[in-house]
Amino acid sequence: MTALLEVEGLEVVYGHVIRAIQGISFSVGEGKIVGLVGLNGAGKTTTVRAISGFLPTENVRITDGRIRFAGQSIARLRPYQAARLGIAFVPERDKVFDTLTVRENLEVALTATTLRGDEPGRCRRYRSIKDILDLFEALARRADQLSVFLSGGERQMLAIGACLLTAPRLLIVDEASLGLAPIMRRQVLDMLAQLNREFGLTVLIVDQDVGGVLSIADHGYILENGRVVFAGSREHLLQHGDVKEFYLGQKEDRERGYRDVKQYRRVRRWH
Amino acid sequence: MVALVLTTVASWGIYALLGIGIVLVYRTSRVLNIASGEMAIFIGYVAATSIQYGLPFPVAVLFSMGAATVLGFVIFWFAIRGVMGEPPHVGLMITVGIAVILNGLMIVLFGGGMIAIPAGLPAFTTIGQVQLPTPDVVATIGAWFSIAVIAVIYRLTNLGLQMRAVAERVTLSAQRGLNVDRTVALSWIVGLLAAGLAGVLHGERSFVALSASAIGISALISCLIGGMDSLKGVVIAALIVAAAETLTARYIDPRYVLIAPVAILLVILIVRPWGLFGTVEEIRRV
Numbered sequence: 001m002t003a004l005l006e007v008e009g010l011e012v013v014y015g016h017v018i019r020a021i022q023g024i025s026f027s028v029g030e031g032k033i034v035g036l037v038g039l040n041g042a043g044k045t046t047t048v049r050a051i052s053g054f055l056p057t058e059n060v061r062i063t064d065g066r067i068r069f070a071g072q073s074i075a076r077l078r079p080y081q082a083a084r085l086g087i088a089f090v091p092e093r094d095k096v097f098d099t100l101t102v103r104e105n106l107e108v109a110l111t112a113t114t115l116r117g118d119e120p121g122r123c124r125r126y127r128s129i130k131d132i133l134d135l136f137e138a139l140a141r142r143a144d145q146l147s148v149f150l151s152g153g154e155r156q157m158l159a160i161g162a163c164l165l166t167a168p169r170l171l172i173v174d175e176a177s178l179g180l181a182p183i184m185r186r187q188v189l190d191m192l193a194q195l196n197r198e199f200g201l202t203v204l205i206v207d208q209d210v211g212g213v214l215s216i217a218d219h220g221y222i223l224e225n226g227r228v229v230f231a232g233s234r235e236h237l238l239q240h241g242d243v244k245e246f247y248l249g250q251k252e253d254r255e256r257g258y259r260d261v262k263q264y265r266r267v268r269r270w271h
Numbered sequence: 272m273v274a275l276v277l278t279t280v281a282s283w284g285i286y287a288l289l290g291i292g293i294v295l296v297y298r299t300s301r302v303l304n305i306a307s308g309e310m311a312i313f314i315g316y317v318a319a320t321s322i323q324y325g326l327p328f329p330v331a332v333l334f335s336m337g338a339a340t341v342l343g344f345v346i347f348w349f350a351i352r353g354v355m356g357e358p359p360h361v362g363l364m365i366t367v368g369i370a371v372i373l374n375g376l377m378i379v380l381f382g383g384g385m386i387a388i389p390a391g392l393p394a395f396t397t398i399g400q401v402q403l404p405t406p407d408v409v410a411t412i413g414a415w416f417s418i419a420v421i422a423v424i425y426r427l428t429n430l431g432l433q434m435r436a437v438a439e440r441v442t443l444s445a446q447r448g449l450n451v452d453r454t455v456a457l458s459w460i461v462g463l464l465a466a467g468l469a470g471v472l473h474g475e476r477s478f479v480a481l482s483a484s485a486i487g488i489s490a491l492i493s494c495l496i497g498g499m500d501s502l503k504g505v506v507i508a509a510l511i512v513a514a515a516e517t518l519t520a521r522y523i524d525p526r527y528v529l530i531a532p533v534a535i536l537l538v539i540l541i542v543r544p545w546g547l548f549g550t551v552e553e554i555r556r557v
Contacts, residue, residue: 052446083448091446097439100432108436111429113448166448 308487
């Protein structure tokens with residue numbers, strides 16, 4: 001497996017005080033779907049913001065570690081440079097331009113990224129606004145409306161559609177399912193899986209919904225308190241007793257008491 | 272009567288043009304440009320001086336627009352780029368500094384006196400039965416043509432689209448691959464071109480002088496009345512300001528010219544603090 005994105009020993013400090021990320025390592029193989037999952041405050045969003053070049057602007061520093069994309073170090077790139085390398089990012093909030101129409105939103109993405117030459121590995125299936133509107137029928141019906149009137153699911157579609165127009169090599173989706181009804185959540189995940197299957201698009205999903213993400217991901221990394229606590233293939237994670245109990249809500253045969261859970265948490269925090 | 276209307280329309284155009292410059296820059300970089308009057312008159316001085324050196328009016332205007340482009344880029348690169356994303360008062364104070372510097376430069380480079388920018392046309396234009404003062408006709412046509420051009424750029428071109436994107440969400444624009452610095456630099460250049468042209472047209476109507484940078488105040492009042500982030504609002508508000516000034520000068524006392532718009536501004540700020548067409552700034556979660 002060749003790794004498209006490699007993160008090694010990443011450490012991020014907020015305002016000189018809080019070590020939000022305490023040495024995370026993971027890799028995303030070309031053409032794979034990888035899930036980065038964990039509870040609120042586990043450090044998922046901070047990790048992907050480090051990858052897309054946003055931390056230095058926000059009183060947050062990467063104090064250690066390496067981030068490599070396609071063999072090139074990208075820790076010092078500015079956000080738009082990361083985007084032009086083919087890292088498309090769907091943020092958690094503020095993912096579309098509310099004051100622009102759906103069509104204009106897509107146009108911004110189309111005009112911002114100019115591809116030079118024939119760069120390998122980029123998903124060029126979607127080249128025009130029409131391609132995206134054909135892909136998402138719900139958007140086609142509202143193409144000339146302001147995006148502020150879109151529903152949560154449509155906003156997610158528009159954000160992903162805009163990313164596809166930048167010919168991404170890696171699509172990072174932060175909180176793919178936040179605020180969506182279960183059925184929409186399923187649709188978004190299925191769509192990502194389909195994009196991966198049909199065009200080999202590499203996807204990094206960051207989410208709290210461990211079960212949902214593991215249903216489509218090839219690999220998963222579970223974060224707690226800024227560390228990776230479980231890692232492995234989907235099968236491995238789905239079989240793992242602790243993952244089952246604490247993230248998927250499935251009970252083991254033997255009941256665990258409150259004391260066991262507390263002990264588990266303690267071990268996880270300091271391991 | 273027709274001349275009075277024309278005077279109002281010419282002032283309206285100049286304030287609107289200058290105000291559009293302020294709004295464009297404010298929208299993309301969140302810097303309230305206090306120095307727009309000084310910028311306008313500085314560029315006006317460039318045009319006036321080049322006419323004194325023998326350049327014909329159209330060439331002098333083109334030359335001064337070149338100067339405006341350079342000035343816009345220099346101001347963005349050396350003063351604004353570093354404070355983008357800082358709290359609004361930082362940018363505001365920087366433009367106060369720019370105003371002081373430009374004032375000094377106008378005295379050092381151009382002497383700071385009253386200079387006219389003659390267009391080299393006859394004093395009156397006759398359209399049908401009416402005789403109109405040519406300077407006002409030129410100013411009206413120049414200002415409204417430029418406003419139309421800026422509106423087309425803003426609404427229909429990629430640059431305008433990118434400016435609107437950056438105006439709404441800087442972070443998302445960068446995530447989509449937009450070079451935000453470049454877009455903001457271009458908006459400063461367009462802003463300076465608008466301001467410079469307003470200065471030249473003002474000079475063509477009357478004269479450029481240090482005191483003429485008061486047009487910046489009228490334009491700023493137009494922006495505040497219209498709402499800081501609305502191009503449509505500033506154009507409409509500029510009419511209110513221009514009409515108030517012209518009517519005050521004509522029917523009350525020319526000395527009170529600046530008081531009328533300020534009085535209107537006060538009323539607007541009490542009733543609608545975000546301006547007639549401005550959007551209420553949302554309170555963001557930090």
